[in-house]
Structures are given as C-alpha cells and as structure tokens.
Amino acid sequence: MAENAILYDASKCSACKGCQVQCKQWNMMPSSLGKDENEFTGSYQSMPDLNGDTRLLIEFREEAKANGIEWAFSRRACFHCAEPTCMEVCPAGAISKLDDGTVKLDNTKCVGCKYCTAACPFEVPKYREAFNVSNKCTLCDDRVAQGREPACVQTCPAAALTFGPREDMLAAAKTRLDELKAEGFDKAELYGETEMGGMHSLFIAPFGLEAHGLVRDPKKPDAIALFALIKPLTGIAAAAVFGGLGLSFLTGIGYSRDEITLDSASAHDDAKEEN
Amino acid sequence: MARYIQRHSLLKRVIHGIHTVACLVLIASGLIIFVPAIGAAVGQDVVQFVRMSHRAFAVVFIAAPLVGLIVAPKGFVHILKNLFARWDSDDKKFMLLFGKYLFSPKNTHMPKQHEVKSGQRLADGLLIAASVLIAATGVVLWMGASVTPQVFRLALMLHDVAFVLVVLIMFAHIYLGAGVFQPYRGSWRLMFGNGRVSESDALYHWGHWAEKELKSGENVVEA
Structure with missing residues (x-):
C-alpha cells in the first residue's frame, strides 16, 4: 500500500x-x-x-x-x-x-x-x-x-x-x-x-x-534513546548473574561443614595462635 | 541442649516478609511494563490491572519500612549503624575472598564477620539506594500529567535504571539469603522462620558477632 x-x-x-x-x-x-x-x-x-x-x-x-x-x-x-x-x-x-x-x-x-x-x-x-x-x-x-x-x-x-x-x-x-x-x-x-x-x-x-x-x-529524547540500551543490557546482565549463580550452585554441590560451638571455635583459634 | 541466638525480631521479620512480597510483585508487574512486547501480548485489561496493582504494592513497598521506622526507631538506627560501620581487616579480606568463595566454597575459609557481613553491607546499601530512587521516581510517574514531559521522561529513565539494579541485587540476595548457596543452607529461617540462628551457623557466618552474643547471653535461647 x-x-x-x-x-x-x-x-x-x-x-x-x-x-x-x-x-x-x-x-x-x-x-x-x-x-x-x-x-x-x-x-x-x-x-x-x-x-x-x-x-x-x-x-x-x-x-x-x-x-x-x-x-x-x-x-x-x-x-x-x-x-x-x-x-x-x-x-x-x-x-x-x-x-x-x-x-x-x-x-x-x-x-x-x-x-x-x-x-x-x-x-x-x-x-x-x-x-x-x-x-x-x-x-x-x-x-x-x-x-x-x-x-x-x-x-x-x-x-x-x-x-x-x-x-x-x-x-x-x-x-x-x-x-x-x-x-x-x-x-x-x-x-x-x-x-x-x-x-x-x-x-x-x-x-x-x-x-x-x-x-x-x-531526535528521539536522550532518556528514551537510553531505553534501547538499558533493555538489552538488562537481559544480558540478568543472564550473566543467573548463569554465575547457577555455576556457583553447581560448584557448591556436596559442600558440608562440621558443627562448631563457642568452646570448640575458641580452642581452634587458640591452637592457631600457638602455631 | 542446642543453643541459638535470636538474630531478628518478629517486627523485623514481618516487615521483611511484607516487603519481600511487595518487591516480588512489583518486579513481576514492572517487567510487563518494562518489556512492551509482553504488555502487547497480554492485552490492555491485564496491563491495566497490572498497572493498578503495581501502584497498590508500591504503597506497601514504601510504607512498610516507614512503619518500621515509626514503630521501632532504635532498630532502624541499629540497621543504619551496621550499614555504615567502619570496615576492619576481616571485612576487607571477606570481600577479597568472596569471589573465590562463591565458586569454591569447599576450599575457601572466610574470615570472621560482624553482625552484617561486609558484602551484605555493600549490597544492602545499594539496594536501599535503588529502592529510594525507584520509590521517588515512581511517585513522579504516578503524578503523570501533573509534571512536565521532560520530568516524566527523566523519572521514567531513572525508574528503569533503579529497576534493573533492584532485580540484579534481588537475584543475588535470594540466592544467598534463601540458602540456595550450599554454605548458606537453612538461612531462610532467619527471616521467614523464628529468626534464630544456631550457635554453629552463627559462629561460621558472623564469628565476631556470635562470640559477643554467646558471651553476653542476652539473646541466647536454649532449645
């Protein structure tokens, strides 16, 4: 047309x-x-x-x-x-x-x-x-x-x-x-x-x-022109953060630690100082 | 008998809970406006409903911390004091090691921390700044025709920038705070449970603070 x-x-x-x-x-x-x-x-x-x-x-x-x-x-x-x-x-x-x-x-x-x-x-x-x-x-x-x-x-x-x-x-x-x-x-x-x-x-x-x-x-107002930049950047940043945290989760699988108390922690600190 | 430290009060947990719901609803509804293609796909009625609910939850988002300030001003000051506390060598070391810790928690020994970890202080500070910005610009956007298009345009841009910051910080906050990250497992109970942390977890996460609390016994609960 x-x-x-x-x-x-x-x-x-x-x-x-x-x-x-x-x-x-x-x-x-x-x-x-x-x-x-x-x-x-x-x-x-x-x-x-x-x-x-x-x-x-x-x-x-x-x-x-x-x-x-x-x-x-x-x-x-x-x-x-x-x-x-x-x-x-x-x-x-x-x-x-x-x-x-x-x-x-x-x-x-x-x-x-x-x-x-x-x-x-x-x-x-x-x-x-x-x-x-x-x-x-x-x-x-x-x-x-x-x-x-x-x-x-x-x-x-x-x-x-x-x-x-x-x-x-x-x-x-x-x-x-x-x-x-x-x-x-x-x-x-x-x-x-x-x-x-x-x-x-x-x-x-x-x-x-x-x-x-x-x-x-x-011209397109500057603030509006920035939208065109912000939106894809947001997607990339969100994907990067999400991916990074996902990788962090995978590397942490199997993590465990012993239970500690104030006494055991203090003893550990003392031993560390003596060394 | 196991020992626990009462880390968060009921008021703090309730306000945090309300704020969490408001924040998540605002992010979801904001996303529909932020990405016009979604708005166009869901249709005018949904967009209008979302816009109105966005305003209702925005009121909750702004009012919840203000209620906290009025009901418990001392607690509010305490939060601010922690936020601006001077950084010691352990705080700096924590930040230097945090990247490695995030991707290799089994092989990284983190230094003792005070009541609020240095990394969390940074994230909280940024989150609060972004929240204040998003709330202030949101009010301007709500005023709509009462402000000039130039002001509206600027507010819209800053609202979007703050939105991006809030979303990214929230990702990380949920990952750590909800205990998705293995060393933080169970930490969701601090804000969404009874607000208590076990002696062992407290010593692991906030060594300096836990030692003080356990020695004073003021907030220690045996169960």
Whole structure:
C-alpha cells in the first residue's frame, strides 16, 4: 500500500481554525465552553497547546513589522513519524503503524500511562483524563479506509491542507517551495521529508522552521534513546548473574561443614595462635 | 541442649516478609511494563490491572519500612549503624575472598564477620539506594500529567535504571539469603522462620558477632 501524507502549506493558511473545529466534530472531542475554562493565550490562538480533547491546534506566532503584524501560522498535530518513538515505549501495544504510514493510537487498548507523551520529541500525545487514555491525531484512518480525506483536509477553505500519496505530496511541496522562493520567501523550508525517518504530515514553512515553532532536526529524547540500551543490557546482565549463580550452585554441590560451638571455635583459634 | 541466638525480631521479620512480597510483585508487574512486547501480548485489561496493582504494592513497598521506622526507631538506627560501620581487616579480606568463595566454597575459609557481613553491607546499601530512587521516581510517574514531559521522561529513565539494579541485587540476595548457596543452607529461617540462628551457623557466618552474643547471653535461647 502506498504511503499517504497530509501536506500543510502555511503560506496558504488563513488560520480560520476550520480544521480544528472539524477535527473535534468528526472525532467527537468536546470544547471547553464554560467561563474561564480556556486560558487566555494573548493571541487569536484558541488554547496554549494541544490537550486531551484537542488533537489539532492552529498556532499563531506574530511579529510586529513596519507595515503591521506578520503572522506565522502552524498546524500543531501528530507528524506520524516513520520511526515513532511513542510506539516503541507503549507498554500496551496501543500504538501501531498502519501500512500507509499512519501512526495510530487505539484508545481501546491505551492504558493512560503517558509514556508516549514523554517519548514524543514534539510532546504531541496528550492525556485525556476523563477517559484515562492518551489522545492524538489518527490521520482519520477510519475515513481514509473508506476512501475519504481526513476531516481537517476536507474542510480547509484555503486549500492549505491536501492529502494523498506521500510521494505526490512531496512533489507538490517542492514545487510550492520553489514558487515561494521565487516570490521572495528566502527562508521557506519543507519540514517532514527526512525528519524522524520521514513524516506523514508535511509542513511548508514560508518563514523558516523556527518562525513556525518547528523543532529543527528532531531526535528521539536522550532518556528514551537510553531505553534501547538499558533493555538489552538488562537481559544480558540478568543472564550473566543467573548463569554465575547457577555455576556457583553447581560448584557448591556436596559442600558440608562440621558443627562448631563457642568452646570448640575458641580452642581452634587458640591452637592457631600457638602455631 | 542446642543453643541459638535470636538474630531478628518478629517486627523485623514481618516487615521483611511484607516487603519481600511487595518487591516480588512489583518486579513481576514492572517487567510487563518494562518489556512492551509482553504488555502487547497480554492485552490492555491485564496491563491495566497490572498497572493498578503495581501502584497498590508500591504503597506497601514504601510504607512498610516507614512503619518500621515509626514503630521501632532504635532498630532502624541499629540497621543504619551496621550499614555504615567502619570496615576492619576481616571485612576487607571477606570481600577479597568472596569471589573465590562463591565458586569454591569447599576450599575457601572466610574470615570472621560482624553482625552484617561486609558484602551484605555493600549490597544492602545499594539496594536501599535503588529502592529510594525507584520509590521517588515512581511517585513522579504516578503524578503523570501533573509534571512536565521532560520530568516524566527523566523519572521514567531513572525508574528503569533503579529497576534493573533492584532485580540484579534481588537475584543475588535470594540466592544467598534463601540458602540456595550450599554454605548458606537453612538461612531462610532467619527471616521467614523464628529468626534464630544456631550457635554453629552463627559462629561460621558472623564469628565476631556470635562470640559477643554467646558471651553476653542476652539473646541466647536454649532449645
């Protein structure tokens, strides 16, 4: 099966948040609507970060320029890495990689341990307290399986989101990148082609990665990378200790000693001293 | 009439017993989380049950020694004093000979020891340090969403490192303490029996301590 990918073009995004709303609607994720339930972010951004009920967030980064405010929008959601560290650490087998490259978190298997959040270089999976599970974008695998686009893509009025075979998305992204550079966006970059083994959510960043809050050259967190070392070492150490003790047991077979008393031990000590 | 020394009190044995059960359950349940393939194989319901039981037994694991500290503070101080006791020449000699002793007990004469052997002091110290680390990081992991992913990640790594240490030390502790090692045969009774050691075994294992105890007679029982 061909690998699929979402392509987000921040240069086309109007930050209408339609994708954010549609994601919530399709996946039946509630919004906090009560008074003071949403922390004020100081911008048009809905909330400071993804949360247990929010799989997709449009971020607003603004900079005051001579001719007014310039915005760098970002689509914050799971990048669907080719080498997902979240999947490596999941103790319940709740995270799997589908044939099309989607990294799926099956919340019927999730135990809410939050290891995936700790392992993700982008800290994308978030804990959904009410259901004791982690939550993140599944690339609408249910829709894709029926030949449909992910909900966010379908609703985007600016055509900033497209979905299809990853190869096609990459080709389209490169063409668009050339256009942007020709238009004077010197810092424009494509994110996701090679990062984390190649992501299935590509990002055209017209103002450069940092301006859009993207992690340059993301890596598996050191502490998580150590797991890969600790676990086999543990097995080797345990086998060595077990084997060593087994050998010790074998060499001790037939061991016996005479009963001693304080008097006999003292006499033995005295004799030893005299010699 | 045979003479015995009362080496461990009932309280100490009960706390040790509870701690042993908690520790073994924690190791078994921790292993399911430590190796994701096992978790994936047994399924979500089992993993969830194991995670919850891991927390329940973690409370026991942390609370048991604290109860000991509150109920018998002097005993706790006594344990610590033994742990940090100055090493004499016999202690050093014991450590130098221990490797040979482990693989050739019939031909190795070990020096007399004080109440806690030098090797056991080292192992106990390491085990206590690993237990404190695993308990502290376990509490952080339990807090979960209340801590940042960075803190959670660090706690997870240290929890795993401590887990490995505890497992390896426990292997050796059970081998010696339960008397699987032939010269230690019968030593399981010290913690899981009546807490008494025979005069002969006491002189063999802890010569300096046994001599003092037998001479003072305070903890000597004739049976």
